[in-house]
């Protein structure tokens with residue numbers, strides 16, 4: 332890496348008041364974000380949240396309508412041209428009649444990288460065992476690791492991955508992320524977009540929640556896990572008020588939808604006991620939300636359609 336040529340205080344990524352519109356749709360709606368060198372950051376959000384649009388702006392593939400985007404203190408297009416940033420795309424870019432090694436070697440020639448870089452990159456991407464295999468015969472996970480290897484060849488400061496494990500099986504995902512994590516330990520900055528909270532939780536140091544083009548939460552993976560834990564007690568309770576729900580012991584969040592109340596907390600027994608003995612609540616149901624549901628619930632605060 333060329334860290335020595337880059338001032339240590341330079342941010343890897345600076346987004347400031349970034350807005351991107353497609354006609355009537357505001358895909359990115361005022362995003363301000365600083366990512367420091369060496370961070371592994373997940374951009375997490377449901378479909379249409381604005382993750383790909385953000386990534387495209389970091390790669391210089393889209394220009395913001397408002398605000399500023401900088402990668403290592405430069406315009407994204409310049410950072411890409413200098414090899415400071417590269418990306419693992421979801422599809423395309425592979426020729427199936429070449430072997431894995433030939434593909435990496437060809438890419439190395441394009442980047443003017445020496446022969447030693449080819450073997451090292453193949454090893455780093457965990458592809459040594461399949462180096463002689465035709466790309467067309469590789470699994471989806473192996474092909475994705477090959478794209479990762481190709482992205483590593485310019486030895487970028489920042490690696491960007493947009494939903495890189497879509498369509499991979501569990502073992503493929505695991506191997507893919509192990510290779511990325513091992514590489515990131517050497518200090519490379521990694522930003523990846525994902526729908527999967529589990530993936531963000533397992534592999535990112537920092538998780539940035541995006542919804543409807545805005546950042547709705549930003550924290551460590553441990554903080555994310557804490558936010559997503561607990562259970563929800565649903566009950567029918569006509570006439571419930573928020574002040575009544577706030578007084579329920581053990582509940583840390585509550586919501587009223589018509590005659591139905593939802594109370595979230597770590598001790599669902601305590602919540603249920605209180606509702607049944609101290610209020611007119613009935614039809615109780617206790618659910619353990621999975622991480623994905625929890626994420627959606629946590630970020631579903633503004634339901635106005637765009």
Ligand SMILES: Nc1ncnc2c1ncn2[C@@H]1O[C@H](COP(=O)(O)OP(=O)(O)OP(=O)(O)O)[C@@H](O)[C@H]1O
Nearest residue numbers: 353356357358376377378379380381382383384385
């Ligand atoms: N080229 C485009 N033209 C018009 N609308 C677009 C275009 N690209 C994205 N959008 C819209 O912008 C919004 C954000 O899309 P984006 O692809 O950035 O979200 P995402 O978080 O990456 O979603 P997904 O997880 O489904 O890939 C969506 O409403 C999408 O339909």
